[in-house]
Amino acid sequence: MRGAALLGVAGIALAFTYSTSTGVDSNGVFELDGNALDDTTPGEDWSSVNPAVLASTYSGPAIATAFTKNGSDAFSGGQTKDIVDTSSWKWSTTSSPGKDTLTNAYAAAYNVPRADDHVNPNHLVIYFGADRFDNSGAAQLGFWFFTKKTTLTSNGFSPAHSVGDILVLVNFTTGGSLTNVQVLKWVGSGGDQRGGTLNSLTNAASACSIGSGSVATACATTNQSGPTQLYWSYTPKSGTPGIAPLNSFFEGGIDLTALLGSSECIASFMAETRSSPSVDATLQDFVGPKDFNVCGISVGKVCNGATTNATGDGYVYSYYGFVKNSPFGSANGVSVSDRYQSGKDSNGNPIYTQGPVYALGDLAPGAKVYFPAGLTFDQGGNPIGGDTFSSIVSGATNTVTATSTTPNINSVNVTATCPALQVSPSLSITKTCSVCLAQPTNPGPVVTEVTFGGTVCNTGNDELTGVTVTDNHPNASVTVTSTTLAKGACTAYTGSYIPQSLPITVYETDGITSLGLGFSDQTTASATSALGGTVTPQQSNTASCTICPAGKCAP
Incomplete structure (x- = not known):
């Protein structure tokens, strides 16, 4: 099936709705049809899952994928068997027989909802595959799914087996017929x-039969009908x-939850060939181990509001988040570390500040x-409130x-990008004035001097800097007490000037209009x-200053 999309937050993928059939070969999750092409058959296929094929990062519904190539190495030592602990396995750079040599191996895991299973409503279904170098002879394949991250040492494997590691044995005859699929x-x-x-x-002769409505918990198949194209280096x-010759391409699937009655946290994947169908057969070639994490956590973050801070020179953001565990396995000791953008350097690059660390404890599967x-929650289950951080950005x-x-x-x-806040800067100004007699120089003539003053207030939601006041008389001098105003703050200003003429001014007092000597003043x-x-x-109000009677020397 082409064009599947991934929805969700950072971390594990979400479950998708598939066919109501429960078999691993008929649930519409993956095409176990003996070829690698993702065609119109429901489900993905290796050509759409394998990162060696994709031009970009895989973004489909699989919760884990793995693809690994063979190197110039093979198993060595008579005790390198599936029934023996990995701590005793040996490998070397010697080659294995051509019919036992793998060239590539691959796996994909899915979270498949099962409405019919009320105990385990989410099933861990794993698909696996491999291709071999030489198709002469029967094929005895094994696929290991380790619960701990498994790696190669200088000539061995680490760590030792853990209880819960899963082995799938698949045996095919020379003609490509499946003899049995055994899960251990x-x-x-x-x-x-x-x-x-x-x-x-389980141990059954279960060949995959796509679209059959089967209930198979494990099955496997090969390209028994003829050569098939592979979409990676082969x-x-x-x-x-x-082109994989007849019986050179193998694939299968297991419903691990159905087989176990629960689910394991798989961490690594490896494919192998074996000398015979026997469980205690000597191991021949291997591909891997490769990281294959089917368990995990996802994290979400919401930055849900912004205001300016108390002074108005920065922002305060509110946020909350969540962590969700996958349906498979517990996540213990979960913690969340917060980091926020607090500013920018002189080159405009972000400056980050470490925020709080939240200890969330242990999360059960799906928690x-x-x-x-x-946090409190509204009737719709949406969080209200949260923590805050400050930034100038x-x-x-x-x-x-x-x-x-x-x-x-x-x-x-x-990473959440907080909503930008639209600031609304504004200010207001008032003015009063008076006239007095002054003697600028001593000795010197007595002249008329106009003094004025008032208040400038920050009426917006951010801080104001560089506050200035100018008067509409060109020779006026003005002093502002504070040139920086926090939001809601006010500052006084004063000023004066010596007029060059004595204008006649129209005054209106108690509805009576009269003429007199005086000045009209306005500041900005x-x-x-x-x-x-x-x-x-x-602009301020227009302040009228009369000369007669004599004014005060201060507004």
Whole structure:
């Protein structure tokens, strides 16, 4: 099926709705049809999952994918067997027989909802595949799904097996017929297989039958009908590069939740060939191990509001977030670290500040927890409130990183861009004035002096800087007490000038108009927004100053 999309937040993928059929070959999740082409059949296929094919990062519904190529190495040592602990496995750069040599191996895991299963409503379904170099002879394949991250050492494997590691054995005859699919669980001791280290979960001759409505919990198939194209680097022993000869391409699937009655946290994937169908067969070639994390956590972050701070020279943002665990396995010791953009340097680059760390504890499978603690919720279940951080940046970013102490659960992070706040800077100005007699020089003539003053107030929602006041008389001098005003703050100003003439002014007092000597004064206040808004200069009221009777020497 082409064009599947991933929805969700940073971290694990969400479950998708598939067919109501429950079989791994008929649930509409993956095409187990003996070829790698993602065609019109419901479900994905290796050509749409394999990162070696994709031009960009995979973004489909699979919760984990893996693709690994063979190197110049193979198993060595007579005790390198599936029934023996990985701590005893050996490998070297020697080659294996051509029919036992793998060239590539791949896997994909899905969270498949099962409405019919009320105990485990989400099933972990894993698909796997491999291609081999030489198709002469029967094929005995094994696919390991380790619960701990497994790696190669200088000539061995690490760490030792963990209880819960899963082995899938798939055996095909020379003609490509499936003899059996066996799924086993590593138990260490007390198992029902030779040596007691493995316990059988299922053992059946189950060939995949796509679209059959089957209920198979495990099946496998090969390109038994003829050569098939592979969409990654592949060269067979004989034939055309990129084309897998008959019985050279293998794929299968298991419903691990159905087989176990629960789900394991798989961390690594490896494919192998074996000398015979027997459980205690000597191992031949291998591809991997490769990281394959099916368990994990996702993290979400919402920056849900912004205001200016108390002084108006920055912003205060409110935020909350959540961490959700996957449906498979517990996530212990979950914590979230917050980091926010507090400013910019002289080159305009972001400056980040470490915020709080939230300890969220242990999360059960599928659990979701919000942070910070103490959030309230509306009737729709949406959080109200949250923590805050301060920044001088409009539309600042805020990043959270979620981690878990559970091995193999990777840390995840997400960045929220806070809403930009539209600042509304504004100011107001008042004015009064009076006239007095002054003697600018001594000795000198006595002259008329106009003194005035008033108040400038910040009536907007951000800080004002560079506050200035000018008078409409060109020779007036003005002093402003404070040139920086926090939002809601006011400052006084004073000024004076010596007029060059004595104008006749029209006065109106108690509805009576009269003429007299005096002056009409008006001032204008200007400022700059600390947060980049546009400040419109404001004019004061017109103050009328009479000479007769004599004015005061201060407004």
